[in-house]
Amino acid sequence: MAGAAFLIRDGQMPGNQITVLERLALPGGALDGIKYPDKGFVIRGGREMEDHFECLWDLYRSIPSLEIENASVLDEFYWLNLDDPNKSLQRATINCGQDAHTDGKFTLTKKAQTEIVKIFLATREEMEDKRINEVFGADFLASNFWLYWRTMFAFEEWHSALEMKLYLHRFIHHIAGLPDFSTLKFTKYNQYESLVLPLYG
Numbered sequence: 001m002a003g004a005a006f007l008i009r010d011g012q013m014p015g016n017q018i019t020v021l022e023r024l025a026l027p028g029g030a031l032d033g034i035k036y037p038d039k040g041f042v043i044r045g046g047r048e049m050e051d052h053f054e055c056l057w058d059l060y061r062s063i064p065s066l067e068i069e070n071a072s073v074l075d076e077f078y079w080l081n082l083d084d085p086n087k088s089l090q091r092a093t094i095n096c097g098q099d100a101h102t103d104g105k106f107t108l109t110k111k112a113q114t115e116i117v118k119i120f121l122a123t124r125e126e127m128e129d130k131r132i133n134e135v136f137g138a139d140f141l142a143s144n145f146w147l148y149w150r151t152m153f154a155f156e157e158w159h160s161a162l163e164m165k166l167y168l169h170r171f172i173h174h175i176a177g178l179p180d181f182s183t184l185k186f187t188k189y190n191q192y193e194s195l196v197l198p199l200y201g
Ligand SMILES: Cc1cc2nc3c(=O)[nH]c(=O)nc-3n(C[C@H](O)[C@H](O)[C@H](O)COP(=O)(O)OP(=O)(O)OC[C@H]3O[C@@H](n4cnc5c(N)ncnc54)[C@H](O)[C@@H]3O)c2cc1C
Pocket: 021, 022, 023, 024, 027, 028, 029, 030, 031, 045, 046, 047, 048, 049
C-alpha cells in the first residue's frame, strides 16, 4: 500500500492502474489487522516509532487524518507526541516489579566506552563472522547501556556483531533517550487503526 501511495503521489500514476494483491481479509500485513470485537482485549504487536522514519513520515504528510479535518496523519501524530510525549518512570524492574534503579545512568566504564567507539568506527569486514560478546567485554555486557539496548532492539550476546554495529549507526541519535524511552513515539491507537486504515481509506 505504501508503494501504491508513493506511485500515485510521486510517480503521478493514476490509482486505477494499480492493483494490490493481498491474501488476508484485512489490509496492513505485519501491522496486525484484527476485527474480533467480542474477543475482549487483544494486545497487538507494536513497532517502536521515532522521528527519523523518513520515508514513513514523508508518506503520511500526504495521507489525511481520519479524525482531524484538514490535517494529515503526520500532523495528528506530531501533535499527539508534542502534547503527550512518551516517557518511562521506571525503565527496568527486578524481583517481580521492584524498581531496578537504572536511574537514567549508562554505567559505561572507560573501557566499555572505548569499545563502542571502536566498533562504531570499524569496517563492516572487521565485524563479519563475530558475535557481540566477541567484540564487547564484560564491562560493557554488565552496563545499563547494554540493558537498555538489548531490551529495546531484542539483541542477545550471541547475536551478530555486524548487526550491532549497523544498529549503532542507525540509532545513534537515540542514545540520550534510551534510559527512559523518551526517544520512542507512539500513535494514538494501535498501528493498524492509526496507520493502516487512513492509508487504506
Ligand atoms: C511484533 C512486531 C514488532 C515489530 N517491530 C518493529 C520495529 O520496532 N521497527 C521496525 O522497523 N520494524 C518492526 N517490525 C517489522 C515490520 O513491522 C515489518 O518489517 C514490516 O511491517 C513489513 O512490511 P512489508 O510491507 O514488507 O511486509 P508485510 O507487512 O508482511 O506485508 C506482506 C503482505 O503480503 C501478503 N501476502 C503474503 N503472501 C501473499 C500471497 N501469496 N498472495 C497475496 N498476498 C500475500 C501478506 O498477507 C501481507 O499482508 C515488527 C514486526 C512485528 C510483527
